[in-house]
Amino acid sequence: MIHFPILRWGEAYKSLEVDKVFHHATGEQMAEVSQANAGLIARDMRQAARAREVLREIPCKELLAMCRKAGELFTSATLPAGDGTQTPDEFVKCQSATTGLPEHMCRFNMGKLAYVLQNLEAILSSLTRGLDFDILSRGYGMENGVMRSYQAQTPVLGMVLPSNSPGVHGLWLPIIPLQIGLVLKPGPQEPWTPWRMTQAFFQAGIPKPAISIYPGAGEVGAAVLSHCPKTLIFGSTATVERYHGNPAVQVHGPGFSKILLGDDEVDHWEKYVDLMATSIAINSGRGCINCSGVWASRHTKEIADALAQKLGPIKPLPPTDPQAALAAFTVKGQAEGINQDIEAALKESGVEDVTAKYRGGDRLVKMERCDYVRSTIVHCASPDAAMVKKEYMFPFATVVECPQEQMLAKIGPTLVCSAITKDAKFSRELLDARHIDRLNIGALPTVQLNWFQPHEGSIVDFLFRARAYQTV
C-alpha cells in the first residue's frame, strides 16, 4: 500500500489524517494520502521566498536541462511513489484505477507531459517572445538596445489541481525554469501525477525546497489560495465566477469549446464530421478543450445525426482495453446527477437527444462501484435553449442551429473556438471577439493544442510584471 506523505518544501511529513484512494472498478485500495491542515500551509508559506532563492541559484538554462531530464525520468524511470517505488506502467495503472480514465488515455497524457518538458525552452521562448531568460532571473537586462525589466510577482505558484483530467498538468510544468517554486494541492483521486512529476524533478536535480505538495480537503485548497500570492485553480463554473477578475488567481474551468461552421463552408459539413467527433470525444470528453457545441446556420439535424451515428454506439469497456473510449465516473452520484440534468434540459421544445436511437441502451450505465455516461449528441433548434449552455465530463455536445450573424452574440465564453470558414469578415469578427480565448480559423480540432501559444493568458504574464528600470 502506497502512502503519500505531505511534502513540505521537499520534506516528507506523515499526517495523522489520511484519505484512502480506491480502484474505481474493483474497490481495491490503491493508496492512502496524508491530509494537510490549513494552518500547516499558512506556516510553511512563511518560507516561500526560499523556494525562489534556491531556484535562482541555478541558471534558467540548467533548469531547462533538468526539466528535459525530468521528462525522460517521468516516462521511463522507476521513481519513488510515497514510501515505495513505481514504474511508468504501474503509474498508468494506478492513475487509471483511481480516475476512471482508460489506461491508454493515461499513457497518452503521460506522453503529452513529457513532450512539454522536452520542449520547455521553445515553449518559454515563445511565451516570452524570445526574451533572454537571464533577464527574468536578474530582473533586468538589455534586449535589442532597450532596457527590459521583469519582476516576479510571487516566489511560488499555488495550484489547486483537478482529479479528472491528468493532461492539464502540462500547464504548470513551465514554472520551475522560471525560477518560481511550486505549491501543489492534488485532486483527491489523482495524487499520482503531482507526486511522480515532483520526484522526477528532484532526481533531475531540482532542489527539494522548491516544491511542496499539500493533499487535503477544501480548506487546504482555500489555504493555498489565500497564502500564495499567485494561484492557478481548476474548478467548476461557480469557481470561475468566484475568482473572476481576481488578479491573484488564474482560474481554469469548463471550456465550453466550440466548432463554428461558417455559412461559406457549412454545405460541406460531411468533410468535417471526423474532426468534430474527435474534438468531442477524445480523452473521453473530459478536457476543457473538448468541443461541447457545434454551431451552424443549416444542416444541423444532419450534422447531429452523423455525429450521433459515430459516437452513440460507443460502449463502456474495461480501462485496460486499448479500445476503451469512455472514462468511468468514480465519484458516487456524479454520473446520475449529470444524467438527470440532461433529462431535465431535454424537456424543452426543440431539444432532442439524437444519440438515443443509435445507443442501443440507456445513457447512464451503472456498475457496482462506478458509473458511465455514454456519448450524447443533442440537437438544439434554437441557440436560446438551456441545453446550449451545458458541458459535461464525457463525450457530450450540442449541435446548435443559429444564423451566422448571431453566433458571436450567442455562443458565450469559449476557451477554444475552431471556426471553419474562409469568410474574411467573419474571421475578423472572430478575431475581435473577446469571449474567445484560443482561436483556430480553419479545419482544426479544438483539441489540437499548440503549446507554443498562451492558454487562458500567458503564464509568464501572470507571474511577471514588466516595469521600468533605469540605472546609471
Place this chain on the structure above:
Amino acid sequence: MSQTASVSPDAIKSAAEKLDAHVREIVDWHFSPDTGTPFWLGWAKKAGWDPRREIKSFADLTRFGHFEDEWLRGGPVRRWVPKAYANKPTYVFETGGTTGIPKSRVVVDDFRIDYEMLSETLPDAQFPKGSNWLMLGPSGPRRLRLAVEHLCQHRGGICFCVDLDPRWVVKLIKRGAMAELKLYSDHVIDQAMTVLSAGHDIKCMFVTPKLLDALAARLEAGGSSIEQSGITGIFCGGTEMTAQWARFAVEELLGPKVYLAACYGNTLMGLARARTLRPENQYKIIYHAPQPRAVIQLVDVDDNEKAITQHGQTGRVMITTLTKEFFVPRFLERDEAELEPPCAEFPWDGVSGVRPYRVFAATTTVGVY
C-alpha cells in the same frame, strides 16, 4: 486519575446504574405537573402515555423516538422553561441561524454547571487560578462567550472578550468573499493582539482552531509566539478539530509548555471534554459526555434506530440531554464519529474523530471561525 488506567467492570456498571437513576429523576421532573416543562407536558398529553410511569432506565428513552430539532425553532420560548424555574432569570442561546429561524435553548444555570465541572479537569499549572483569560470565539446569541467568561470567573480570573459573529462569516464564505473573510479574521486577531499587548497578564485562552492558527501566525510574524505572549493554557473547541490539527498545534504553534485542552460541545448538549491529548496516542481526540447530565451515543448512519455498540465502529452522533433545565432525548446531531471504549476517568463510552455527518457535509458550511 490516570486516563490510561483500565476501567473496572464495576465502575462501568455503577455509572450505568447512576445514569438510569438520573434518567428517572429527570423524566419525573420534566413530566410532573408541578415542576414540568410545558412542552413536555403537552407532548405527553398527545402521546397518550405517561413517561413518569414507563421510563425506568436510559434504555427506555427509545420510547420517545428521536427529538426533532424543528421543535426548537420558533416560540413561544417559555414553553421550554420548567414550571419550577418560571421565576428564575433565564437566558436563551441559539445555534445556526445564518438563514431562517435558529434553534434556541433556554438556560438558567446549566452552562455554569457544565463549565464548573470542566474547570475541575483543567490543570492548575497551565490554567492558574486567578489568572485572566481571553475569549477568542463566537459571541452574540451563543452560550460560549458567557460560559467561558463564567469558567474564568469561577477560577478567580477576569475574562477579556473579542466580538465574533459566525453568521456573518458563513455568509461571507457562501458568497465566496474570501478577501472580506480575511479582513474580518484580521479584525478579530487585531483585537486579540491589542488585548494581549495591554499588560493584562492573560495566561489562559478559549480559542477556535482556525483562530489559534491565525493568532499564532500573527504573533510569529511579529517575532513572538503563543508561549512568549504569556499564554500557558488553551481551551479549544467550537468547531471540528482533528488529531492532525491538534498535533500541528502542539508541535508547531504552542510548544511543550502550553497545554491544549479540547472540548466538543453545543448549545443543546453542553460540553464533552476530551481526554488529555498525548503524542503516544497519536493526538487522538476522544470525547466523553458529562454523564449523567448528557449522553453521547452513535447510531447506524443508514438506520438511525440501530445503535452502534462495537468500539471503533463509525456512526452518527446522537445526544441526550438530561438536566433539570432541559430534557432532550435522542437528538440526532449533524456529526459522525467512531465509538471509543470507557476509561478509568470516564467509565462510559466516548467518541473520536468527530466530523460533519457525510450526508450534510456537502451542503453545510462548518468550521468557519
